[in-house]
Amino acid sequence: MAAAQTPTTDPDGPAGPVLVVDFGAQYAQLIARRVREARVYSEIVPHTWSVEQMLARRPSAVILSGGPASVYAEGAPSVDRALFEAGVPVLGICYGFQAMARALGGEVARTGTREYGGTHVTVDAPGTLLTGSPVEQSVWMSHGDSVQGAPEGFRVLATSAGSPVAAFEDADRSLYGMQWHPEVKHSSLGQRALENFLYLGAGLSPTWTPGNVVADQVEAIREQVGDARVICGLSGGVDSAVAAALVQRAVGDQLTCVFVDHGLLRAGEVEQVERDFVASTGVRLVTVDARDRFLAALAGQTDPEDKRKTIGREFIRVFEQAARDVVAESGAHGEEVRFLVQGTLYPDVVESGGGEGAANIKSHHNVGGLPDDLQFELVEPLRRLFKDEVRAVGLELGLPEAIVWRQPFPGPGLGIRIIGEVTHERLEVLRAADAIARTELTAAGLDRDIWQCPVVLLADIRSVGVQGDGRTYGHPVVLRPVSSEDAMTADWTRVPYDVLARISTRITNEVPEVNRVVLDVTSKPPGTIEWE
Structure with a gap:
């Protein structure tokens, strides 16, 4: 088994992340999560990336996601054959499986037979990918086209009623594929198949932990911030608390946290933040009473997007004034606060249309709600993490469970839980x-x-x-x-x-x-x- 990898963006450094290539799948984020649950670091990249861009990240492996298109549709995304000749282990899932088969000379056909939802597959030859699998297993399918013939050099591992080639592999070249979705819980042995690919097929070790995240982000924050002053908008929720704790560990007294009481908080939240977070971190905290300002800005507004963007704009304006006050109080004349820390998570980015081809479901105040004339550079150490990973990082940093396990609360607060004017x-x-x-x-x-x-x-x-x-x-x-x-x-x-x-x-x-x-x-x- 290969030595443990450390995620890096250094092209001369050790092997980097498992790249999940997003073909517009509903489950691309879930694939990345499942890889991380196997304690291997992963990142999502758009299918529009060239092979050269992918290889520049020094990936330890590549996973091709599913997607809504047919490989035969005009303009459908394709996979450059060069990816499979680069010596990087590759796993194709659903659409990615079909695109891999077609790129390598296999046969993909529109059979008219569709498989959606729960499906039974028969494992004829487990190989590497399906090691430990029973002959019959329940999986989750979602496809119309199917692979009719495997590319030369590939071994067929499994079949289903609608898929004569439901899984295949060329273990010598570390190329694998499956028609079903191993990342969803409905595929009973899906996580085992993913781990077989990661551990056996790609030779990776399960070494990625919250401690890795802390070490990597502390280093990245120090590199980004240098000796500049930093301000963090603390909401009292786990996201901003963990982000602030990471930045404090990285740059110490350069950080000042600002807690904006915008009047949209739940009962007792101001007191909890001032008591629990300061006690556990010792961070410098400034509380700004902006209740009247936010209510005035929201007066007469009923559209949820308008409310979100108004709240986002006012947050930034309050931060800008707080930054000026921080400098004035410190006596550091002429010294600017250059950076603003935010607890942005990956789901925030996705729902705000931050991914390639992603729909804008709603503008999160810290993503789509930011004003165009933002006067800060953003520090977002949690931008590629999911909530459960953030909690694990928070515990690693020593934050109390009362903060780490607090239920998520939206940045716009109760302003988006009142249907109508606030x-x-x-x-x-x-x-x-x-x-x-x-x-x-x-x-x-x-x-x-x-x-x-x-x-x-x-x-x-x-x-x-x-x-x-x-x-x-x-x-x-x-x-x-x-x-x-x-x-x-x-x-x-x-x-x-x-x-x-x-x-x-x-x-x-x-x-x-x-x-x-x-x-x-x-x-x-x-x-x-x-x-x-």
Whole structure:
């Protein structure tokens, strides 16, 4: 087995990451996650990259993702045969499998037979890729075309009713492929197949850990920042907390954290940040009271994109003033704060249209919501990580579990959990309802079972109710408990009925403006986790 690799961008350094080439797949990010779960570092690159660009990253292996196109469609993405002649181990999945077969002289045909969802495959010869697999196994397929004949030198490993060549390999050249999606949980032995490729086919060792992330990012931050001053927008959530802790480890006193109380926070959050984060890190923290400013900027706005972009713009303007104040207070006349730290995660980038061909689902305040005239250079040490990886890094840095395991909370805060205009009165109603829901979920021991539970105020909707023998005309609130691994997909959490009953009873009893509590049972897709 090859020596352990250290991810690097140095072309003269050791082998770099496993590159996941994205052909527009729903699951490209999931492939990268599964590789990282195998403790091997991975990165996603667009299919428009040339072979030269890929090889410049010194990849330890390449995985070709699935995609929505047919290999026969006009303008469909293709794979340069040179990739397979470069001596780099390659795994093709679904569309990537078909593109590999076609590029190497195999036969791919439109058979008219489609396989979608759960499918059974027969393993005729396990080879390297399917070592340890039973003869019959359940997998997840999503294809119309199929490989009818393997390229010369390849061994057929498995078949299915609609795929005479469902998996193949040329172990001598470290080239492998499968028609099904090993990255999804519905493929019962999918992770084993991926690990067979990584460990046996590519000769990699499972050595990538949160400690590697810390060491790599500390080095990268020092190289980027030098001796410049840095400011970090601390929200109180795990993302910004971990980002700040990484930067502090890298540059120490050059960092000042700014916590903006924009009035869109949940109950008790200002006090928690000032108490827990400062106590655990010793970082210098400046709290800015900008509640009136944000409410004034949001007055009259009801469109969610407008609200997100307004909040993003005001954040930056507050940071710019805070940076000037930091310099003034330090007496460092003429010294600028050049860098702004953000806790941007990979799902934020994807949903904001940050990937090649990615749709703009919604503009996250720290990605699509940034103003064009931004006066800072960004430091985003978590930009390629998923939430669970961020939590692991936070624990590695010694942050307390109260911060690390806090439920995700959007940067725009309660501003995007009020459907309609954001006002002081509506914020107080939602804060009270949210606090009750969080308290009851914690008391029931469900904090680790639920990814997050947004409470949404339908501020522009009223419904008739009866309370105290009298008619009421109050607002409904929506409970949105979801379970997820990385926020790319999610399912609604089956909260016990007695817990839901306690939440509903307390909200309608203790929050006079609310007379109805409803439950959102929509998965993602089609719905996003937040309503706006």
